[in-house]
Amino acid sequence: MIHRLSDLAPSEFGEPLPPGADPKVLRDELVAAAEWVSQYLSELPAGPVSRPMPARQRVRLREAPLDREGMELGRVLDFVQDEIASFPTGNGHPAFFAWVNSPPAPAGVIGEFLASAVNATCGMGENALMDLERGTVRMLAGLAALPDTTGGVLTSGGSLANLLALATARTWFLTRRGSGDGPAYDRDHARLTLYYSAQAHMSVAKAAACIGLPAHRLRPVATDAHDRLDPAALHAAVTADLDAGLLPFCTVTTLGTTATGAVDPLEPVTELCRSTGLWHHADGAWGGLGAAVPALASLYRGIGTVDSLTVDPHKTLSVPVGCGALLVPDSEHLHTAFAHRASYLTAGDGGDALPWLSHATIELTRPGTRALALWATLNHLGRDGVTALIEHYLTLADQLRQRITAHPRLALLPSGPWPVACFRITDPDSGDPDAFHARVADRVRARGLAYLATVAVRDRTVLRACLCNYRTTTDDLDLLISEVLHAADADQPPRRR
Structure with missing residues (x-):
């Protein structure tokens, strides 16, 4: 069993046949990948929530051919960094309020990585x-x-x-x-x-x-x-x-x-x-x-x-x-x-x-x-930690609802006990309030500082903010409201003097 990186030895049989890799190369790339993941997650809150993907890049990802010659293992990380990580859904960011789509817990990231190596x-x-x-x-x-x-x-x-x-x-x-x-x-x-x-x-x-x-x-x-x-x-x-x-x-x-x-x-x-x-x-x-x-x-x-x-x-x-x-x-x-x-799938006959x-x-x-990702996350939290995490989301939702209720231009809609706030803007200068709210959500997303969705509640389109990110703070709540009002003002036609 390998306990230390220094225990890894070069192959005794020359270059390994793909998809294998030389142990030292594998070690170096795994270390580089781990360092990149740590940096990516730590820097993520400072960047935009999401970025629009250029059309040419979408086409490239969909239609790129497979080359005859294989690439070096190090190209995998380069590809993810250049082509994938810059265009996420946005759910890792603390100002993401759209769907019930959480960021990854560190323990889960580690557990999933290790389980993929065991590959059972x-x-x-x-x-x-x-x-x-x-x-x-x-x-x-x-x-x-x-x-x-x-x-x-x-x-x-x-x-x-x-x-x-x-x-x-x-x-x-x-x-x-x-x-x-x-x-x-x-x-x-x-x-x-x-x-x-x-x-x-x-x-x-x-x-x-x-x-x-x-x-x-x-x-x-x-x-x-x-x-x-x-x-x-x-x-x-x-x-x-x-x-x-x-x-x-x-x-x-x-x-x-x-x-x-x-x-x-x-x-x-x-x-x-x-x-x-x-x-x-x-x-x-x-x-x-x-x-x-x-x-x-x-x-x-x-x-x-x-x-x-x-x-x-x-x-x-x-x-x-x-x-x-x-x-x-x-x-x-x-x-x-x-x-x-099936005859080719026979369970063992052990007593247990x-x-x-x-x-x-x-x-x-x-x-x-x-x-393994679930086990690692649960055990990192403990039972009390699970309760505290959900209570954190409930508290944030209450604080967001209070901010909405206190603002003269926003109207809070009734919601259930789970951490979500549905609300509308009270002064849209628009003939179609539903279309107006859809445009506001689009503008918020396009600016990239916050991200929220719309939903139909009692046949009306409303803004919907869900709290399910353990990194979200009250500063992010204030940012969301600011971005919504900014988008609403941008939608208003010029007023005549």
Whole structure:
């Protein structure tokens, strides 16, 4: 085992065959890459949030041919520095307020880098990273206040987790009816109906389409004045479909809606699902860990009784992008839905052998980077650190809302408990307020000092600022408001004297 850089020795067999590299060259490039990453992250707040990418560069990245001769290993870092890093999404910057898109936590960066060198798959075969994934799933379940029996899998994000959840719910529902296959499957599948909040993430409807549910059997349920799913409206929709001979099979609640951060009521939805035989999936991609925060815990009563829960550590915890999770209190439901056998994939017969994780998802080859990056981030934070991080975002959101409320030209819209502020400018000299607010957001982004998005709230386009960057300070809040007002003034036509 190599313990020191000096232990690395040149190859005894001459130049290594690509894609291999001489150990000294590899060491030098890894050191250079690590130094660049450290400098890039430390200097990032001082630069613009984002930069427009020149059209010629976009074409070059899309259409560059592969040369006949291979390049030197050092060119990789040069390429990233010159062609990639200068044109990011912007989510690493503390003045980025657009989507729920966090910067990478340092522990996660290190964990992902190390896991890529180990390069174990967390789908088949037994290895340490697969057990580590099982362990991190249990850690997430504990933070989310799910039962100790909870299992699940890490995913690329909330979209895949929601897809797995709906596919699992479908299999569970049809198997219970005795229509898991054959003509009965075709008959019953053609009557399945799905329910979700009208404020649900678009990935829910997309997942439904992927498992074969047409749009006319999807039921976006009305929300109340606080943008939460209305249990009475849900009950009415389910009852009407049962009376029409359809088969309601699953309801999706949202814990932290994208637009306003609302949290759907859990207990009445679960009660309805139990009485009517539906699966209850909670999409907590953003707000799934709210039970760990004392100020939010009351909103999560009943979370332990849901059938499945999506969480996105790359949102709430700043794990590097590509780390979501589906948590299922009874993981056998996942195995029923996804376990498939093949003669070339045979699990060991050890006494403590567990089902491979590929039996709980659609992926066979699965990266171990998710597990180690998540483990490193969670353990760097600790349970108290997770709570403190979320509380930091909640505090920043409250401070931003106070600034908006105090400003005579800004109007704050009601929002849920998660850290987001939706607001409008009160004095637009424009015939189309929605288009005006879209232009303001465009101008803010174009200046590069701050970045925010728009969203439709009650059929109005509003400015939306999300707080999910651990490096954001109150100075960044003041900068955002200043940039919004500057962009609004730039949109005003010249006044006649």
